[in-house]
Amino acid sequence: MSGILTLNTGSSSLKFGLYRDAPEPDLLLHGQVDEIGDNALLILNTGEERTKQKVAAPKPAAALEHVMQALAPHLSGLPIHGVGHRIVHGGMDFTKPTLLTGDVMAALARFNPLAPLHQPHNLAGVEAARTAFPDAVQVGCFDTAFHRGHPWVNDTFALPRAFYDEGVRRYGFHGVSYEYITGVIKTTYPDLHKGRLVIAHLGNGASMCAITNGKSVGSTMGFSALDGLPMGTRCGQIDPGVVLYLLTQKGMAPLEVMEMLYSQSGLLGLSGITSDMRALLASDDPQAREAIDYYVFRARREIGALTAVLGGIDALIFCGGIGENAAPIRSRIVEGLEYLNIKIDPAQNLRNARDIGTGSTRVMVIPTDEERIIARAVHAAIS
Known part of the structure; x- marks a missing residue:
């Protein structure tokens, strides 16, 4: 053994x-x-x-x-x-x-x-x-492997073409998690596996992925793990002009900017309190509330964007530490998504049940298991 x-x-x-x-x-x-x-x-x-x-x-x-x-x-x-x-x-x-x-x-x-x-x-x-x-x-x-094979328009930036050829492109991340979730869907819900999924991996690091037929066709994260959704300490989507302003007008050194964007921004930067969503939900500080408001707004916006990439949506799936456990965040994210036939059952949501949706678009909570994907790969290598 x-x-x-x-x-x-x-x-x-x-x-x-x-x-x-x-x-x-x-x-x-x-x-x-x-x-x-x-x-x-x-x-x-x-x-x-x-x-x-x-x-x-x-x-x-x-x-x-x-x-x-x-x-x-x-x-x-x-x-x-x-x-x-x-x-x-x-x-x-x-x-x-x-x-x-x-x-x-x-x-x-x-x-x-x-x-x-x-x-x-x-x-x-x-x-x-x-x-x-x-x-x-x-x-x-x-984590990037799952997203290789994106359509070119979802892989590139509107920069001089030579940079794309050198590797300046959208890589996408959290791929090991997405591979596990799509595997569960394929095994348990084969008809849904053929459909249009938005998977929301929400944790200290956060991203969303548009998937059809088990393949990634779009992701909120891009060249680095900074892009897309706000995270525990990372900024998420930001106008590159802000970075230029910090460098040229505020006199910040590149390493200072990098430290701020990776380690001092996101929920921590917005709240000025903590990067821990549990603590923010328990706080009555107005800045904690505003940090959550922004997090929820950006999540809802990205769901809409990825639905456009897919041309519709058949299921919204939550995973990751926040996605699996923070019922109030799931509830707030889906508010206003009725136009996508996304609604949830409050009681099922509080239980972190697998199926929490009540509309024609399925809404699910599936705990991810990145370690099992890794263990399977090791077994294959040993064999």
């Missing part, structure tokens, strides 16, 4: 899973380190038991050390033959799960500036896993 380990490093959390290797990997335990920074919390789920422990994890690297320590007692008699990693940016060339050789790692490091909150930590996780499990296969699964 051999094991598979999955590592999924996000902008504020590190998720992990331990599986028994099989054609459909068997989950043995899973967990995550939440709120990486000052209030990090290690959560470990082993069968019916769930433990929580505060840990010192100011950076993802420290969080990974705690994960390795927590896993150690469970690895006796279970050699790890493969480790799977979520890699946010795969560029133009990495369109399927790939063995993470030295040359591949060097190529992926070139995308660090395009995903500075994720890519360096993703690659650091690979190096740490290689040290911990030197004989294991290391496999990367890319």
Whole structure:
């Protein structure tokens, strides 16, 4: 019997899973380190038991050390033959799960500036896993891969054509999550799988994707993980003239602007309080309310835009930490979408039920499972 380990490093959390290797990997335990920074919390789920422990994890690297320590007692008699990693940016060339050789790692490091909150930590996780499990296969699964094959008009910017040829284009992200959700739809609702879906992955990082016949045809995220929806600390869509103004008129250095757009904006910047949607919903501060108002407005606007890309909509599907758990946010997002035949049942919505819609357009809540997609890829590589 051999094991598979999955590592999924996000902008504020590190998720992990331990599986028994099989054609459909068997989950043995899973967990995550939440709120990486000052209030990090290690959560470990082993069968019916769930433990929580505060840990010192100011950076993802420290969080990974705690994960390795927590896993150690469970690895006796279970050699790890493969480790799977979520890699946010795969560029133009990495369109399927790939063995993470030295040359591949060097190529992926070139995308660090395009995903500075994720890519360096993703690659650091690979190096740490290689040290911990030197004989294991290391496999990367890319968030951008799901979106390759976009129609050209959804892939390009209106810049001189040479930049597109060099790789300045819309990549889209959260592809591992979208792959899982479309897989659930294909297995459970085959007729719906042929239809027009808008999937809303709402978490500390957030995006939406227009999908038809299981294929991505449009995404709110573009060249980097900054575009589209406002996020926990990222700005989302912004007029490039604002960036030029900050550089030329406010005298900000490029690195200062980058730090602000990635780490000081979004819900945190708008509220001046926190990036945590749970805390904002509980707050009676007017700026917390305004931050939520903007978040909801942009989400509703993007649903309309992606519906236009699809030429209609058959289902709206929520996933991600906010999408799966924040009933008030789902309720507010769908307000005013009756023209798309989108309505929800308040009681079902509060229960986070799978089907919460009452109109002819289905509205669903499907918990995503990026780690299972990664584990399947590792099994295929080992086989």
